[in-house]
Amino acid sequence: MTSIGLVAATAAGRRHARTLAAAWPHARLVAAESAADALRTAWRECDAVVAFLATGAVVRILAPLLADKWTDPAVVVVDEAARHAVALLGGHAGGANTLAADVGALLDARPVVTTATDAVGLPGLDTLGWPVEGAVAAVSRAILDGEPVRLVADATWPLPALPEHVHVEVTPPPPGPHTPAVTPDAAPTPTAGPAIPTPADGTAADETRDGAGGWRILVTDRVVPLDGRTVVLRPPSLVAGIGSSRGVPAAEVTGLLRRALAGAGLSPASLRGLASVDLKADEAGIRATAEAYGVPLATWPAADLAAVDVPHPSEVVRAAVGTPSVAEAAALRGGGTLLVPKTASAMATVAVARQAPRGRLALVGLGPGAADLRTPRAVAELRRAAVVVGLDQYLDQIRDLLRPGTRVLASGLGAEEARARAAVAEATAGHAVALVGSGDAGVYAMASPALEYADGRIDVVGVPGVTAGLAASALLGAPLGHDHVYLSLSDLHTPWAVIACRITAAAEGDLVALLYNPRSRTRDWQLGAALETFAAHRPPDTPVGVVRNASRPGERVHLATLATLDPALVDMYSVVVVGSSQTRVVAGRMVTPRGYRWRS
Numbered sequence: 303m304t305s306i307g308l309v310a311a312t313a314a315g316r317r318h319a320r321t322l323a324a325a326w327p328h329a330r331l332v333a334a335e336s337a338a339d340a341l342r343t344a345w346r347e348c349d350a351v352v353a354f355l356a357t358g359a360v361v362r363i364l365a366p367l368l369a370d371k372w373t374d375p376a377v378v379v380v381d382e383a384a385r386h387a388v389a390l391l392g393g394h395a396g397g398a399n400t401l402a403a404d405v406g407a408l409l410d411a412r413p414v415v416t417t418a419t420d421a422v423g424l425p426g427l428d429t430l431g432w433p434v435e436g437a438v439a440a441v442s443r444a445i446l447d448g449e450p451v452r453l454v455a456d457a458t459w460p461l462p463a464l465p466e467h468v469h470v471e472v473t474p475p476p477p478g479p480h481t482p483a484v485t486p487d488a489a490p491t492p493t494a495g496p497a498i499p500t501p502a503d504g505t506a507a508d509e510t511r512d513g514a515g516g517w518r519i520l521v522t523d524r525v526v527p528l529d530g531r532t533v534v535l536r537p538p539s540l541v542a543g544i545g546s547s548r549g550v551p552a553a554e555v556t557g558l559l560r561r562a563l564a565g566a567g568l569s570p571a572s573l574r575g576l577a578s579v580d581l582k583a584d585e586a587g588i589r590a591t592a593e594a595y596g597v598p599l600a601t602w603p604a605a606d607l608a609a610v611d612v613p614h615p616s617e618v619v620r621a622a623v624g625t626p627s628v629a630e631a632a633a634l635r636g637g638g639t640l641l642v643p644k645t646a647s648a649m650a651t652v653a654v655a656r657q658a659p660r661g662r663l664a665l666v667g668l669g670p671g672a673a674d675l676r677t678p679r680a681v682a683e684l685r686r687a688a689v690v691v692g693l694d695q696y697l698d699q700i701r702d703l704l705r706p707g708t709r710v711l712a713s714g715l716g717a718e719e720a721r722a723r724a725a726v727a728e729a730t731a732g733h734a735v736a737l738v739g740s741g742d743a744g745v746y747a748m749a750s751p752a753l754e755y756a757d758g759r760i761d762v763v764g765v766p767g768v769t770a771g772l773a774a775s776a777l778l779g780a781p782l783g784h785d786h787v788y789l790s791l792s793d794l795h796t797p798w799a800v801i802a803c804r805i806t807a808a809a810e811g812d813l814v815a816l817l818y819n820p821r822s823r824t825r826d827w828q829l830g831a832a833l834e835t836f837a838a839h840r841p842p843d844t845p846v847g848v849v850r851n852a853s854r855p856g857e858r859v860h861l862a863t864l865a866t867l868d869p870a871l872v873d874m875y876s877v878v879v880v881g882s883s884q885t886r887v888v889a890g891r892m893v894t895p896r897g898y899r900w901r902s
Contacts (some may be wrong), residue, residue, distance in 0.1 A: 303491045303563075304328060304349040304350055304351070304397070304820065305328055305347070305348045305349050305350070306326060306328055306329035306330075306348060306350045306351070306352060306401075307329075307330065307332045307343070307345075307348035307350070307351045307375075307622055308322055308323060308329055308330060308331045308332060308344075308351075308352050308354075308434055308690065309331075309337060309340045309341045309344050309351060309352070309353045309355065309357070309488060310331065310337070310353075310354040311354070311355055312349050312382060312840030314315065314354075314383070314384075314516075315354030315355070315380075315382065316331065316354075317410055318354055318380060318384050318880050319331050319352070319354055319461070320370050320407060321408060321409060322352060322409070324407065324726070325408055327421050329352070329663040331349075332344040332347075332673075335639045337355060337368060337500075338359075338363050339351055339805035340396060341355070341360065341363050341364065341662070342363065343422040344375075345364060345367055345377075347377055348375055348376045349375055349376070349396075349886065350375050350376040350377070350378070350392075350396065350398070350401055351375050351377045351378070352377075352379075352380060352387075352401070352405055353377065353378070353380070354379075354380050354382070354384075355379065356379075356381075356630065357388060358363065360377065360379050360390060362388075364448045366389075366498070366866075369499075371391075371392060371394075371395045371396070372895050373392060373396050374392055375391075375394060375396060375816065376389075376391065376392035376393075376394060376396030376397045376398035376401055377390045377391040377396075377398060378390065378391075378398055378401050378402045378405055378413060378463065379385045379710065380409065382426055382573070384411045385411055386408040386411055386412050386413075386414050387402040387403075387405040387406045387409065387411045387412070388402065388414040388827045389401070389402040389413070389414065389415050389416070389417070390870025393415065393416075393417040393784075394417060394428045394429050394573065395421070395428055395750075397872050399413075399417055399775050401785060401807065402414065402415060403415075404591070404828070414812050415901060416865070418442070418443075418446050419442060419445075419446065419733065422446065423685075423706060423708075424445060424446065424464075424465065424626075424703050424706065425461075425462040425463075425464070425685075425705065425707065426442065426537070427441065427442055427519070427533055428551065429756035430461065430462070430535065432535050432536050432537060432538065433535075433536040433571035433572075433730050434533060434534070434535055434536070434639050435528065435533070435534045435536070435571070435668070436527075436528045436529075436532050436533040436534050437529070437531060437532060437533055438533055439529050440531065441517050441519060441532070441533040443690075444516075445464070445465065445467075445468060445517075446516040448465075449467065450467055450516065450517065451467065451468045451469070451516075451517040451518065451519060452468075452471060452516075452517070452518045452519070453468050453469065453470045453471070453518075453519040454471045454473055454518060454519070454520050454521070454522075454725055454873060455470070455471070455472050455473070455520075455521035455522070455701070456472070456473060456474060456475045456521065456522045456523070456524070456730060457472065457474065457475075457521075457537075457539075457658065457732065457734060458472055458659060458661075458732030458733065459521055459537050459660065459719055460660070460661055460662040460688070460729075460732060460734035460735075460745075460761075461688060461734060462685065462686050462687065462688055462705060462734060463687065463688040463706065463707040463709070464705075464707050465706045465707040466623055466686075466706075466823045466839065467515035467518070468499075468707070469492070469772050473847075475522075475524070475656075477605055487702065491780055492585055492775075493856040503544070505767055512704070512889075514664060517531050517532075518531060518532045518533070519532075519533045519534075519535060520532060520533070520534045520535070521535045521537055522533075522534065522535075522536075522572075522654065522833070523526050523536060523537060523539045523540055523568055523569055523572030524568060524569065525568065525569055526565050527562075528791055531874065534669055536569055536571035537659065538572060538573075538574035538599070539567060539571055539572050539574065539638065539656050539657055539659070540573045540574060540641075540654055540655070540656055540657075541562075541573075541574060541575055541576070541577055541633050541635075541638070541654070541655050541657055542559055542562075542563075542570045542573060542575075542576050542577070542631055542652060542653070542654050543576075543577050543578065543628065543629040543631065543632030543633030543634070543635075543652070543653045543654070543655070544576050544578045544582070544588050544628075544632065544634060544650065544651070544652055545578065545579070545582070545619070545627060545629040545644075545650065545651035545652075546578075546582060546585060546587060546588060546630075546649055546650045546651065546746045547649040547650075548585070549587070549649075550585065550587040550588070550649040551587055551598035551649070552587040552591055552594070554588035554648065554649055554650050555587045555588055555591040555650045555652075556590075556591045556595075557647075558645070558646075558647045558650050558652050559595075559652050559671065560590060560847075562652045562653075562654055562826045563642075564644045564647055565642070566641050566642045566654065568641065568642075568654065569789045570595060572595060573597050573772055574657070575592075575598045575599065575600055575840065576588065576592045576595070576597060576598070576599045577599070577600045577601070577602065577632035577633060577635055577636075578599070578600075578601050578628060578629075578632050579602060579604050579607055579623055579624075579628050579632065580601040580602060580604070580629050581601075581602060581604070581623055581627060582601060582628075583599075583601040583892065584830050587650075587726065589849075592871075596609070597741075600632075600635075601673035602632060604623055604625040605624070605625070605626030606635065606671075607625040607627060607628060607631035607632060607635065608620070608624065608625040608626060608627075608631070610627065610630075610631040610634050610635055611634075612626070612627040612631050612634065612640075613630065613640065613643060614627065614643060614644055614822075615627050627644070627652040628651065629644045629653040630653040630655075630881045632644065632653075632791070633653045633654055634655050635659060635810050636657055638655040638656050638657035638658060638659065639655060639656050639811060640653065640654075640657060641654050642654035642657050643787070646751055647847065652798045656784065659732045660732075660759065660760055660761050661710065661728070661729035661730055661731060661732045661734070661759070661760040661761070662729060662732055662733075662734045662760065662762075662763065662765070663725060663726065663729040663735050663737060663751040663756060663760050663761070663762050663763050664683040664687060664734075664735065664736045664737070664762075664763045664764075664765055665687070665735065665737055665744070665748065665752060665753075665762065665763070665764050665765060666680050666683050666684065666736050666738045666739070666743060667680065667695060667739060667743040667744070667745075667765060667766055667767020667769075668680060668699065668738055668739065668740055668741075668745065668766075668767055669741065669744040669767045669768040669773075669853070670740065670741060670768055670769070670770045670772075670852045670853040670854070671699070671740070671773075671851070671852070671853045671854035672854065673699075673855035675768045675773065676700075676767075677765065677766070677767060677768070679765050679766075680767060681703055681750045681763050683736050683763065684700055684703045684704060684736055684738070685703060685704070685705055685833065686734060686736075687704075687708065687734050687735055687736035688707075688708060688709060688729045688733050688734045688735070689705060689708070689709045689710075689711065689725075689733050689734070689736070690708055690709070690710050690711070690735070690736045690737075690738060691711040691712075691721050691725040691728070691735060691736070691737045691738070691750075692711075692712065692721065692723055692739065693712070693713065693715065693721070693738075693739070694712040694714055696738055696740055697710060697738065698811060699710050700738065703742065707778055710726075711725075712880065713722055714790055718748065718751055718824055719751055721737065721748060721751075722737070722748060722751035722752040722754070722755055723755055725737035725748075725752055726752055726756050726760070727753040729756070729760040730757075730759055730760055737749075737752055737768075740767075740770070741767055741768065741769040741770050741771075742767040742768070742769045743765065743767060744764065744853065745771075745788065746790055746818055746819075749764065753889060755805065770818070770877050771788060771816040771818070771852050771877055773849070773852035774777075774847070774852045774877040775816075775850035776817070777849050777852060777857075778847040778849065778859065778861070778879060778891065778892040779888070779891030779892040779893050780891070780892070780893050781814055781845070781847060781881055781885060781893070781894050782814060782816075782851045782879075782881045782894040783894040783895060783896045784814065784882065784884065784892065784894045784895065784896055785811075785813050785814070785882075786814035786815065786816060786894075787808045787811075787813045787814070787815050787816070787818055788815075788816050788818065789801070789804055789808060789816070789818065790817075790818045790819045791817055791818070791819050791820050791821070791825070791828045791832060792818075792819035792822075792825065793825070793828070793830060798828065801828075802831070802835070805835045805836070806830050806835055808836075809835050809836045809838065809840070810839055811838040811839070812839070812882045812884075813881065813882060814881055814885060814894055815836070815878065815879070815880040816877060816878070817829070817832060817877070817878040817879075817881055818877060819874060820832075820872050820873075820874075820876055820878045821872045821873055821874070821876070822873065822874045826869075829869045829872055830876065831867045833846075833869070833880070835864070836864060836880050837865070839862045840864060840881075840882070840883050841864075841865060841867065841883060842865035843863045843864070844863060844880070844881050844882070844883065844885060845861065845862075845863060845881040845885050845886065845887050845892050846861075846863055846867045846878065846879065846880050846881065847859070847860070847862075847875070847878070847879040847881075847892050848860040848861075848862070848872055848876055848878050848879075849876065849877050849879070850872075850873070850875050850876045851875050852877065859894065861887065862888070863882070864880070879892065881894060882894060
């Protein structure tokens, strides 16, 4: 966990620092003879610094200590009154922008972020979670200035939205494996250059800024020449399969893998993981290699690897470990294309495969309507998406949150299946997609139909949301204090006979019931029928709450009983909460007792 040093010179600053330290176990107040010494100590010992000092003083103290943006700690400066939390150093690379927001949330201070991409809502090229090389600042400036930029990728990767002046080109890599010449003692011979356009003729540096070949973002796992107008993003595309003899030295495995990648013209920065047979899960040399590369090690049973089709099976290997291939089979266990066939040293074997990109589908619950009931994770997923799919009226609520260049697929009521299919299709094509719905995406919303169509080719992320039922409950009091059930009265997808049986079961079980879709212009009798069923099993004075437009403009809360509720007050914007036999009204609020023993 990131360590945070807190530096303060005044009583007010120390008070604010103690607030952060109480909330963050990984934060500590740094003490020294002077604030300047404390700041230098925090800079030297911590991953991030929050200084309750004047900005000018922090600049003068830290200026001689600056090295580079990749290794310097993040620095956030907070004023004496804790009105502002300024991300001073390491906004992206160090995480100061995020830290400023976190400090602001705890101290009720306003985060001040001056990083240009953040200020205009663009994703920073160094904030995508992938290794990045090349002219990051120059290309970022070109994007900010609206200059033409080409994004050239060897596949469609789930990147965030980019503005329209970034032209995306997908250039598939050459088919078939590379066959590098790798020996334990010799450097490999580089293979043929990549298909991605590169400034091989040396003209790129002289091209005019508005030229078609000027600023470029390359998304590739291959080693390519760099110039002052190119950024290379390294996607996590490569899996290295490792086989070895028992007791193989880590240096031998690491060296063999390094030479295999270099011989195939592949960047180690795109290595997503190592893989081997489960008999090697405790092999120190392999584990040390994974640690050295900063990637996980996955191991598979021999029977699983034996089922993988490989070009170079070995009966000797089968006799030893139960599978005819370890390195190639482990590299290909998750699918993909073999780029480096197995190559061996004295005690190790390595093979490298490229796995196809996996699209990303985020199922995002927007909450009941109010912006402050929308979760931070939902906002983050909306800003991470390149494609956002949803009901038109829901998308209108969040258009201001979307990044420039986000593709929006809106449709009207009744098009739920089409929305689900469209979202899954976009994700399957490799894009980062957010499928949005009100409340929670998994409660009478879009998660269910989308997951009926989604298969194993995409990654799915569920983002919980505050449901209309929870928002209504909070406005009514505490009607959900004990067991409860959600029921939809809409018979568009469920026969009324089935719904009626469920209502009866809930009534007989004495469960508090939240009734969704309770009444519309064409379905005006079902709510009355449901209330009659509940009235047959509960006293007539059982509380019933109706909340219309919970957390939205026109919000209305109405409290009645089973005997007095007028169904005409209810519509499709309402949630009806029917209490149990134990629910009562206390000081105008619905309360269902939990039954804690201390109450007696």
